[in-house]
Amino acid sequence: MSVTGERLQPTIFELGKPGRGSSKVPHPPRDALDRIPASARRAVPPGLPEVDEPSLVRHYVNLSQLNHAVDTGFYPLGSCTMKYNPKVNEWAARLPGFAALHPLAPDPIAQGTLQLLWELEEALAEISGMAGVTLQPAAGAQGELTGILMIRAYHRARGDLDRNEVLVPDSAHGTNPATASMAGFRTVSVPSAADGGVDLEAFRAALGPRTAAVMITNPSTLGLFEPRVGTLLELVHEAGALAYMDGANLNAILGRFKPGEAGFDVMHFNVHKTFSTPHGGGGPGAGPVGVVERLVPFLPSPRVLREGDGTFRLERPDERPHSIGRMRSFVGNTGVLVRAYAYIRAHGASGLREVTDDAVLAANYLKHRLAGAYDIPYERACKHEFVASAASIKRDTGVRTLDIAKRLIDFGFHPPTVYFPLTVEEGMLIEPTETESLEALDGFADAMAAIAREAYDDPAMVTGAPHSAPVRRLDEATAARQPNLRWRPTAGADTPCPD
């Protein structure tokens, strides 16, 4: 399908006109570039648009208003923990002392940030029951890679070279198997049992002398606490493998379960989930990783150290010979970590426990409210999220989970995560978080019930949704078949580029 109708917003290129724009810096001296050889110089200026400031501001404000966001409404996107993002954290991260600090600033002039990072490491270690924490990974998936590379280094350091497999339950996030591949391991998928937990017999059969690690999400992506976690951990360690916990669902267990105490060897945190740092339209986040004592030597470098006199410094290169090295430049997504620190300080121990209690209470309440209208594949108490299914509705009416998701948009809600985990037919993963009021939860439940009724009474209303969004459903097939991935200022962009 090609573009035949109107445009929602012009692109920034369409707003530009030669001669527009406002000057932000003075003109340089004419001879400023004379010493640069012509061969290294740009022959033609980049084809960037020339836009005046008022039009530019209006463009980005108008575009922003096409988004659903936590600040505009309920966002129950399962496995993403779309909780409220406190504004004091935004203010804090922008304090010039934090924001303007160069990452290679010598330690003596970076004491404030180093102290904050050190205290954050301590807090995360306490929350997870781990012995050591790195703040370096920039996101959860990079945290996973960090953890699995540490496990790889651990086995190799012991001369245990044949372990080339990582076990991953079939309900896991796609990042888990993708991480195992990136770290050079073969992924072995383990099926779930009828109760949503890991199938113990299959797990036992898959485990062996080639197993390097087992990656477990707990609570699982079904929102269920892994009922046999103690047995699983014993089996893993008996087999000489290590246990990795995907901490994506940490919001469900703060103060209730410390993975390090329970026997996990490595875990990552998603501070943009559990500790409220904003999701930014896809990022940035941060993915700190905690490890037990025997893995501390392998943590990425540099770590933040506290000296005997109470000052702080960064580890020097090669100070810890077993380190897996660097995962990125400098020390991490520090601006994100400032926000996470502020969140943890604001809550303290009692507040974090209350976060979890309220998140779990809200999820169970919402599950209870939806139980009449939707299938609830796992009825036992959920943690911070739960899976509902439209399998019965689809069988009776042909209306699918995707349709219900799109219809929710008309009611002013962001849809839940749909068709994930892959193990549930017509599944939707719903995570209300602790920051939605009872009225918001009831409003969502009412909308879901109304849509379920519509599926029977007026299915076209649901299958044709959304009706009130800025656009209708999109032609995703053509977008993939004839990709138009950037504006071509000279060629015009409405015609998809030929393959």
Next chain:
Amino acid sequence: MAYGPHTPDDRARMLEALGIATVDELFADIPEALRASPLRLPDPEPEIELAARLERLAGRNRVGLASFLGAGVYRHFTPPLVDQILLRGEWYTAYTPYQPEVSQGTLQSIYEFESLLGELLDMDVVSASHYDGAAAAAEAALMTCRATRRERVLVSRGVHRHYRETVRTYFAGGELDLEEIPLVADGPDAGTTDLAALERLLAESDRPVAGVIAAQPNLLGLLEPMQAIGELARGAGALFVSVVEPVSLGVLAPPGAYGADIAAGEGQPLGIAPQYGGPSLGLLASTDALVRQIPGRLVGMTADLEGKRAFVMTLRAREQDIRREKAASNICTNQALMALAASIYLASVGPHGLRDVAALGAARAAELELALAAAGAPRLHDGPYLNEFAVRVPDAAAVHRRLLDRGVLAGLVLSELEPDDPGLADALLVCATEVTTPEEIALFAWALADELSAAGSTGAAGPATAGVADDATVAAGAGEGEQ
């Protein structure tokens, strides 16, 4: 709880609906033996106290110095409009645009980012963002191996050490080979990639090379013969990865112009504050030929069922949530908000403004070179540079420390970043940008001359320079108080 809406009555109503007495019952499935010990964390902090604590910590950093430190992260003027737009909740409290009907703002902004960076880099395909320049370089290196089915990559020592180390970490899993191409030791090309060595490394026919990585400008600020490096790489059937600094592309040839197959880089200079290293912006771009190998999200233009123009995430079969262990990368969360900052920055300065920013930095750097040379710190290399260069300073680490006490952050002590390169002992890497003032340059030169003459290693600066510097000292002193 600090931000929760639930009253005791709300909680009671939910518990009642569930038919339970306390919330503890919802955690009964955690085995008794595995339940957490009490959390030992400080008490909750009211916002007024939290704000004061954060201000105290921020105040403990010293950011009001006359700074000449770059080495991968650069101070620039960011028009205030950038951050004011970024602070709209519709941008920063949304997530990945999985539901395109309610995410057209984010989707169009990513498409525009891909387009703006496509123009700047002169590349066909731009990924929606990676974690930082180092991680982008690592992904680029892995791409070359996937695309060529070869397992050996050559990286110039002119590429930032953190990037080289990151590539090495990423290579550990696949047991891929990473070898470093040395820099020319002396003569007019000193400090740039050694082409003869590159040729030798490429000629080992039993160990074919997947990719060659070089940086423009390089770690030492020098301009590399990118055309020649690219030709050597292509001649050996390898892909050429160019690591770039985006502001420099206002005046320097873009990767597409010299035939790079992949461009990677750090987008921080495009309107993003240093923030002690992050969040910044990993740039990754490629030719059309590599579109199915490039990791990270891509947004394309399409239409809705009424023909209205719209944008959507596409070519998703590369991604982890679809392909799991066969994905091009495990990346999920990226740096989208930082990509938005870069887009707004580029649109607000425009093509001529970006040129002015880069050229002004070059002009200030030339002034800095003269002033430092007069102060007794000549350049370490002879080749052309844009706005960053190395100078020879005896006992550089000690001088750097003493200059800090005088309000000058005198760039980077190169031996601290590259301890194993004897050619970089006793050298500082310094940079200037459009925010560097003549007063700061004069202060640096005066203080440096003073330190060097105190050490008896060179003559003092002339009286004219010292006169300028006296005023500058006062100004810089005042600035320090504002941190």
